[in-house]
Amino acid sequence: MRKPLSAFMVHAILGLYTLLALFPIVLVVMNSFKAKRAIFNTPLRPPLPSNFDPIGYARVFDDSSLAFYYLNSITVTVGTIFFTLLFGAMAAWALTEYKFRWNTLLALFLSIGIMVPIRLGSVAIIQLVAELNLINTLTALILVYTAQNLPLAIFILSEFIAQIPKDLREAARCDGLSEYNIFFHIILPLIRPAMATVAVFTMIPVWNDLWFPLLLAPAGGKQTITLGVQQFLGQYITDWNAVLAALSTAIVPVLLLYVIFSRQLIRGLTSGAVK
């Protein structure tokens, strides 16, 4: 029996944390609807008819290049999630299921990737990308982000794959499935909740990243939205209305993706609980 008081405490603490975490986001969204003067004079006041001004959104939607930046961000994020999940799950499956000579060493090598931040290799990455003629392409970003996220994805997914009973794979082998079919028709459906977790972990840092877009795709219409917003930040004048509006709209796609994955996540959790 859970005591009502402790339940209340738990919710109070969680609520407090939620307020704290949401505060800057709410501030950004609120002020994005306000006139410039109101943003600076009364930053904490919600948008009211007296100070309402959608000029920021008007500028953002007028600027045709921003639409491309959104598309770039979405392409990069979705591409990264896709390749991270595909290669991550395949590698995790291979490392857990098959015994081969360098298995342990390979797993260890991959786990080093979790510990060493990829940004340490930025210079080498720039050189490599330049050599490959991939500067100012989304491909470069997707490749780098996939590499960045693979180690953790493999680590998480192989834990889940190891929990799938061996009998299931052997039953599939008796049923005459090829190894690829076992992977796509048995393993992938069963690790869906884990993949949703990995997708969420992958998605948010990639969407928000400024570092690699700045280094690898800073121009040529291949900027991501986080980079694209920078155009409103000038050395002398900053168009705060536009910056806030752009940031507010940037939340929407990532929120949408999150809702999609979290539904998978919850479905996975509850389906596992019944067993």
Add this chain to the structure above:
Amino acid sequence: MAEVRIENLKKSFGAVEVLKDIDLHVEDGSFVVLVGPSGCGKSTLLRSIAGLEPVTDGTITIGGRKVNDLAPAQREIAMVFQSYALYPHMDVAANMGFGLKFAGTPKAEIEARVGEAARILQLEPLLKRRPRELSGGQRQRVAIGRAIVRKPQVFLFDEPLSNLDAALRINTRVEIAKLHKLLAATIVYVTHDQVEAMTLADKIVVMNHGRIEQQGKPLELYYKPANLFVAGFIGSPAMNFFPGTVTPDGIDLGADGMLAVPLPAAGLGCKVTLGIRPEHMRIAGDEGGGPRLAAVVELVERLGETGYVHLRLPSGTVAIAEIRGDTGLRTGDHAAVALDPAHLHLFGPDGRRIS
């Protein structure tokens, strides 16, 4: 259906030999049960037949075709796993038809075969359910159904009943026996439960330490166990054993006395082990002849019409005798136990049977 022939089969995990020179012939349409204690290699043998475990040496032929290097699916076998191994994300019908789908069987035929298997196993109302919505017995039937729809040459069962409760186990055992008759199937069945082995098998193969100790008809193994291991393994409660020495007067059991039995083929002075099943021991009064032993009653177990008396002999050896009806025996009573000379088994120093 087809026969299975296994010749000189060897299997090692590293330096550990888990199967040593296995020779086994499973006749077409017969029900062969592999039985033995944990770690005796019976499951490994089954998995070798299935192709899930590569073998080190020897040959396996199914229906006259050498299958050593074939993948499980190409061996035309179907396996029923102890854990059932149903695909959790598919309904019952999809589970049963899954293998056929990948073999490129036309949809109409898959449906027909799944329907047929469902009818035989009374799974029709459950076809649209997921495995997690089924009881243990139902899951077991789905697992068998999945094997049936593939129309395999050989069915392989790996301890299929061990996850069921006692009542269901007896039911399912009967179902499997009926199914065997109905399908005229060749079945290789692994269990550690010797009751399952006795009731289901045309041929029992008793394994121990990676070797076949004896193979034969259930009653043959029961009445003529080839060695001490089989004698002790088959039958419940287990056979009683008494160590002794062959003398001109019979067999000297040391502190337990002299048993006047016909002299065995073994020479005088030879160390032997005398074996007798509980049902061939009788708590005797003073009347009647034949070999007998004196003992103290340690415990009486009454199961109803029959019961078991646990006895301690003067040497400290413990024995179990079967009783019928209410004998009035109590713990601490002294009793004379008569042994049926027709059912005495003698084993030599190497554990082999002496006729």
